[in-house]
Amino acid sequence: DIELTQTPLSLSATPGQPASISCKSSQSLLRRDGRTYLYWYLQRPGQPPQLLMFEVSKRFSGVPDRFSGSGSGTDFTLKISRVEPEDVGVYYCMQSLQFPLTFGGGTKVEIK
């Protein structure tokens, strides 16, 4: 199974300041078709997860451009350029390169 390790486990962010979350994969998520099957989700309190980014750096419909994704191979980062109060929740990375599909353990973001 592909293991996804997220760091930090939690972070306290200041509104208007940047924040970043790391996701490291136990193996490369780059497929021979040139695509990288790594996604980011945000789960707000009491809500289902919502898709933020797909294929590392592509924002899903309606996702604010303060969110960006980067990385390649096994190391990935989700960045929030200016944290806003509604960004509170748990962020998960997920891979679909290989079955079983797996999620990272999550990073809890709170606002200072």
Added chain:
Amino acid sequence: QLQESGPGLVRPSETLSISCTVSGDSINSASYYWGWIRQPPGKGLEWIGSIFYDETTYYNPSLKSPVTISLASSKNQLSLKLTSVTAADTAVYYCARQKIESSMILYFDYWGQGALVTVSS
């Protein structure tokens, strides 16, 4: 939209059955898989399995309780069954639509609100 409905409480060793009604989309679409994901209270997300309209199904082999995912096309529903459940199967169960492209399974783009199922005597 996706809406789960489940029993709320299941006894240990019994069968957990949950259904997910899909509206605004057809489960017979060749553009999507339909998946189940669960989340134990206070913990992270675990993929259970995904099914295609032709009933091609993939399961997570790490689940200890036997799993079956099926479709009911006439009702535009998918369902999940876990047999011989234990307390470890207590979780919020989500159904979600999963995009595919070029035969590759991609991301879950739309999720139901989830159904909490507690396994307890």
